[in-house]
Amino acid sequence: MGDAPAALHGYLARSAERRPDHVAVVEPGLASITYRELDRLSDRLRDRLVALGVGPGQRVGLWIPKTIDSVAAILGVLKAGAAYVPVDPTAPALRNAYILRDCAVSALLVEVRFESALRQELGPYSAEPAWIVLPESGGGRGLAAALEQETPAPPTPTADPGPDALAYVLYTSGSTGRPKGVMLTHRAATAFVEWSAETFDVRVDDRFSSHAPFHFDLSIFDLYVPQYAGASVVLLGEERGREPAGLAALIANERISIWYSAPSILTMLAQHGRLGSHEYERLRMVLFAGEVFPVAHLRLLATQLPHPRYFNLYGPTETNVCTHHEVPLPIPDERVEPFPIGRVCSNLRGVVVDSTDAPVKQGEEGELCVAGPNLMTGYWNLPEQTLRAFLERDNERYYRTGDVVVEEPDGTLRFLGRRDRMVKKRGYRVELGEIEACLYRHPEILEAAVVALPDPAAGVRIEAHLATRSGQKLSLIATKRFCSEHLPVYMIPDAVKLHEALPKTSTDKVDYQKLREPS
Amino acid sequence: MSLTRSTEETLKQFILKEFLPGEDPNELEETTPLVSTGILDSLATLKLVTFLEDEFGISVAPHEADEEHLNTITSIANLVHSKRGR
Numbered sequence: 001m002g003d004a005p006a007a008l009h010g011y012l013a014r015s016a017e018r019r020p021d022h023v024a025v026v027e028p029g030l031a032s033i034t035y036r037e038l039d040r041l042s043d044r045l046r047d048r049l050v051a052l053g054v055g056p057g058q059r060v061g062l063w064i065p066k067t068i069d070s071v072a073a074i075l076g077v078l079k080a081g082a083a084y085v086p087v088d089p090t091a092p093a094l095r096n097a098y099i100l101r102d103c104a105v106s107a108l109l110v111e112v113r114f115e116s117a118l119r120q121e122l123g124p125y126s127a128e129p130a131w132i133v134l135p136e137s138g139g140g141r142g143l144a145a146a147l148e149q150e151t152p153a154p155p156t157p158t159a160d161p162g163p164d165a166l167a168y169v170l171y172t173s174g175s176t177g178r179p180k181g182v183m184l185t186h187r188a189a190t191a192f193v194e195w196s197a198e199t200f201d202v203r204v205d206d207r208f209s210s211h212a213p214f215h216f217d218l219s220i221f222d223l224y225v226p227q228y229a230g231a232s233v234v235l236l237g238e239e240r241g242r243e244p245a246g247l248a249a250l251i252a253n254e255r256i257s258i259w260y261s262a263p264s265i266l267t268m269l270a271q272h273g274r275l276g277s278h279e280y281e282r283l284r285m286v287l288f289a290g291e292v293f294p295v296a297h298l299r300l301l302a303t304q305l306p307h308p309r310y311f312n313l314y315g316p317t318e319t320n321v322c323t324h325h326e327v328p329l330p331i332p333d334e335r336v337e338p339f340p341i342g343r344v345c346s347n348l349r350g351v352v353v354d355s356t357d358a359p360v361k362q363g364e365e366g367e368l369c370v371a372g373p374n375l376m377t378g379y380w381n382l383p384e385q386t387l388r389a390f391l392e393r394d395n396e397r398y399y400r401t402g403d404v405v406v407e408e409p410d411g412t413l414r415f416l417g418r419r420d421r422m423v424k425k426r427g428y429r430v431e432l433g434e435i436e437a438c439l440y441r442h443p444e445i446l447e448a449a450v451v452a453l454p455d456p457a458a459g460v461r462i463e464a465h466l467a468t469r470s471g472q473k474l475s476l477i478a479t480k481r482f483c484s485e486h487l488p489v490y491m492i493p494d495a496v497k498l499h500e501a502l503p504k505t506s507t508d509k510v511d512y513q514k515l516r517e518p519s
Numbered sequence: 520m521s522l523t524r525s526t527e528e529t530l531k532q533f534i535l536k537e538f539l540p541g542e543d544p545n546e547l548e549e550t551t552p553l554v555s556t557g558i559l560d561s562l563a564t565l566k567l568v569t570f571l572e573d574e575f576g577i578s579v580a581p582h583e584a585d586e587e588h589l590n591t592i593t594s595i596a597n598l599v600h601s602k603r604g605r
Contacts, residue, residue, distance in 0.1 A: 090520070225600070371562065426560075426561065473543075475543060475546040476539055476541070477539065477541060477542060477543045477546045477547060477551055478546065478547075478554070480557055480558055481551075481552070481556050482555040483556070484555050484556040484557065489554070489555060489556075489557045490557075490560075491561075492556060492557030493557075494557070494560070
């Protein structure tokens with residue numbers, strides 16, 4: 001594509017100039033917007049925000065369901081030079097108010113149905129933000145209507161806040177129970193977008209899915225890689241995104257060519273999506289990230305959808321994608337271990353270190369640390385946590401992923417588990433993910449999640465949470481016997497709890513925090 | 520506790536109550552492995568030995584508190600019988 005814009009919103013301007021009438025964003029069955037229209041609508045919001053005093057160095061909160069309105073809102077905030085802070089539209093007002101107050105937003109874009117609850121929870125606030133209330137959202141009409149309620153603001157130039165300015169702050173759940181804001185710059189975002197566009201050979205006629213919500217880092221790919229290429233993105237809203245049979249039809253009818261989501265939704269699609277009832281000739285890539293894809297489920301998916309290429313992407317919000325691996329097809333029936341996370345992205349550098357921060361030898365396990373332009377600048381307002389998140393090495397800042405990996409002889413990295421998911425039981429190191437992988441071999445087990453809880457007598461107690469295929473009860477003895485065929489005795493779960501389905505977070509990952517709560 | 524209940528039945532009830540709460544009693548057979556499956560971990564083994572000593576008036580030596588002697592209800596009952604027969 002050549003001369004890459006320094007600002008994340010530069011891709012939109014370029015595509016609006018080159019392909020003004022091409023569809024930029026689709027709300028399936030409801031509405032779509034061209035690049036020219038999206039550029040204009042976000043310009044109008046930019047002008048309004050600038051008139052309200054918003055500019056570089058400030059943050060703007062967004063509480064709008066995933067629609068053309070929220071896409072235009074995000075772009076308007078960037079064009080004003082500010083950083084956007086999207087909150088989970090389905091989260092309680094208390095949590096969203098915490099986030100918006102924590103990062104001291106100067107302005108807020110809120111759909112009217114969330115307004116009163118948010119005002120109540122925000123309470124008295126030292127610097128009252130400017131409110132832009134959308135009477136509805138969908139098709140861009142809500143944002144246009146909100147802007148039309150005031151006399152038009154004078155046109156202002158699009159800001160170029162520089163590559164080190166924040167582009168967005170994404171809040172992830174913190175270990176302390178309070179969400180923490182991951183701060184990412186234009187440089188970090190554009191480095192990731194351009195790596196993605198090149199690696200996945202993105203084309204103008206591609207149609208991307210947007211499954212992840214905008215407060216989740218997968219959305220950075222969904223939003224900006226299509227803009228980079230002048231391609232189209234199809235928004236899958238909160239409800240639609242969870243309904244597997246409808247999703248299969250959408251992928252076919254909307255001619256999605258690049259799909260990107262967490263593995264859990266792909267598992268649902270493989271199991272309940274009735275994939276066989278449609279054709280997917282446009283689908284050429286399936287990308288997944290966010291958690292380990294159990295091989296049995298991935299195989300079931302790839303058997304039904306054998307044509308696209310499959311990529312395992314890995315990376316925390318703090319770095320976005322930092323390793324990738326193409327899954328070779330077909331997947332042999334006997335394979336049970338998950339696929340590697342692959343190689344460190346070409347624009348980044350990785351090092352695997354031991355507990356003293358010294359690099360390990362190849363084949364030894366250690367924590368993966370990553371350096372390069374993708375990295376966050378830190379956690380909003382949390383200087384100590386920020387300091388702990390990085391490793392200084394060779395005058396370079398490495399992000400400590402907290403993930404334990406081992407480098408295979410062929411140079412690919414294998415994910416072994418979260419450093420904090422490795423517990424000691426009776427002196428033995430136990431990787432909870434390994435127990436999960438074992439449980440997934442059981443033909444009756446559909447979902448498995450293992451947690452370690454403090455135990456006054458044994459030090460640590462290992463609990464397996466399971467959902468079975470038939471919903472039938474699984475005997476504890478039978479489960480333990482099954483585990484004893486695959487695991488050393490100290491890794492066998494102490495207790496088994498059955499669920500109809502495992503609890504999930506708003507980003508479709510297994511909600512471990514909930515599983516650790518006393519029932 | 521009934522005096523006529525067999526050693527095996529007493530052991531089964533104790534193990535179900537202490538180590539397998541909520542389990543279907545039919546799943547626990549006299550030959551179900553207990554140690555190699557982690558049903559009897561080291562703490563549970565200590566509890567079981569205390570129970571054997573109190574319930575049957577026997578004394579279990581440390582070297583007997585192992586997989587060979589405690590892995591199934593049958594082997595535990597054999598241990599109890601051999602001690603009581605002495």
